[in-house]
Amino acid sequence: MSVAYAEVPLWAAILSAAFILLGATLALIGAFGLARLGSFYDRIHAPTLATSWGAGGMVMGSMIFFTAAAARPVIHEILIGVFVTVTTPVTLMMLGRAAIYRDRSDNNPGIPPIVKSDRPSETDENRADA
Amino acid sequence: MxxxxxxxxxxxxxxxxxxxxxxxxxxxxxxxxxxxxxxxxxxxxxGEASPRIRRFAAITELFGIVLYDIVRSNFAVARIILSGKRYQRNSGFILVPIRLTNPSALAVLSIVLTSTPGTAWLDYNSARGTLLIHVFDLVDEATWIDLIANRYERLLLEIFE
Amino acid sequence: MNVLIMQVALFVAQSFLAIAMLFCTYRMAVGPRAQDRVLALDGLYVCAMLQLLAFGVRTGNTLYFEAALIIGMLGFVATVALAKFLMRGEVIE
Structure with a gap:
């Protein structure tokens, strides 16, 4: 399915262009932060710019453009937005945990210590061992 | 049904x-x-239990709040990255006490905290109910703990528990 | 007029995304540690996905959308697998 640009009304073109530019700019700033920031835990915040409003802006721009061009609602792009929003916490959480684990095993400074869990069952087991 | x-x-x-x-x-x-x-x-x-939603009205409220926070923190983080060394910023880890125990509510909280640039969810201790997060622009620990408890957690408790 | 607006916006957006991918590649090459490289890979595939969305709008072809979705899914699985490897790969249990 291909669409002709001339069929898109001016307001839709401007709105869509604005959203696409916003998304691309935020993705660029996020990647710039990724390249420039000093420590890993600072850098982990940078890609969220691309995955929150970077992806959101591109998806909105694309949705507006195709809806105006096809003269009917085109909303399948929203799946990318939902998918990115739901998967980013999983990847960043796992990466953050891996980084903390590696830093702790290397005894790097500035890492919070392990919080010992104090469930009664565990202490009971310890007592039984002792 | x-x-x-x-x-x-x-x-x-x-x-x-x-x-x-x-x-x-x-x-x-x-x-x-x-x-x-x-x-x-x-x-x-x-064998996971289906989440029971208690109050649907709170979902729209939470959605609005989160959307606004994402926009706001996007621009805050973008400004800090672009301003370079001039902006004196100290990032750090904070340990947040969490009252939520419902897995679905915790999953939604993790999505909220990760999608708003500036906070990253690192580790959750279910035995103690504490959450380790990293904050990009840490001014005051108490403000962040208060923000999470009153802005997100209160609504999540209303929705899920 | 509207054609010109879209063409200029898409050109600028695609250039921005290309530069963003270069920044990610730089971080992936420099490191310094393995988790930095995996994080950069994560950023790189998100940028590639957005690049494909921009291609879709540029050509007016919705097929690019499916490609973007697949890149997103494969990138997610790759990052999770690599993060899991970082956690478990160096410990002999």
């Missing part, structure tokens, strides 16, 4: 995804319903 649809929200999401990917036509609507029922029944084998 629960016998056919153990996870109504999941089934609705799957049906919507099927329709969005293959077109909103009557034929695909029938297929979507069949796939959604079959797939959500297959998930019964995992």
């Amino acid at each position: 629960r016998a056919i649809l153990p996870y109504p929200l999941l089934a609705a999401g799957l049906a919507f995804m099927w329709l969005a990917l293959s077109g909103f036509t009557p034929g695909h609507a029938i297929l979507a319903v069949l796939v959604a029922i079959g797939a959500s029944n297959a998930l019964r084998a995992l």
Whole structure:
């Protein structure tokens, strides 16, 4: 399915262009932060710019453009937005945990210590061992 | 109802995804319903309890708040990255006490905290109910703990528990 | 007029995304540690996905959307697998 640009009304073109530019700019700033920031835990915040409003802006721009061009609602792009929003916490959480684990095993400074869990069952087991 | 649809929200999401990917036509609507029922029944084998939503009105409130916070923190983080060394910023870890225990509520909280640039969810200790997060622009620990407890956690408790 | 607006906006957006991918590649090459490289890979595939969305709008072809979705899914699985490897790969249990 291909669409002709001339069929898109001016307001839709401007709105869509604005959203696409916003998304691309935020993705660029996020990647710039990724390249420039000093420590890993600072850098982990940078890609969220691309995955929150970077992806959101591109998806909105694309949705507006195709809806105006096809003269009917085109909303399948929203799946990318939902998918990115739901998967980013999983990847960043796992990466953050891996980084903390590696830093702790290397005894790097500035890492919070392990919080010992104090469930009664565990202490009971310890007592039984002792 | 629960016998056919153990996870109504999941089934609705799957049906919507099927329709969005293959077109909103009557034929695909029938297929979507069949796939959604079959797939959500297959998930019964995992044995997770379906989340019970207590207050639907709080969902829209939470959605609005989160959308606003995402926009605001996007621009805050973008400004800090672009301003370079001039902006004196100290980032750090904070340990937040969390009252939530419901897994779905915790999952939603993790999505909220990760999608708003500036906070990253690192580790959750279910035995102590503490959450380790990293904050990009840490001015005051108490403000962040208060923000999470009163802005997000209160609504999540209303929705899920 | 509207054609010109879209063409300029898409050209600028695609250039921005290309530069963003270069920044990610730089971080992936420099490191310094394995988790930095995996994080950069994560950023790189998100940028590639957005690049494909921009291609879709530029050509007016919705097929690019499916490609973007697949890149997103494969990138997610790759990052999770690599993060899991970082957690478990160096410990002999």
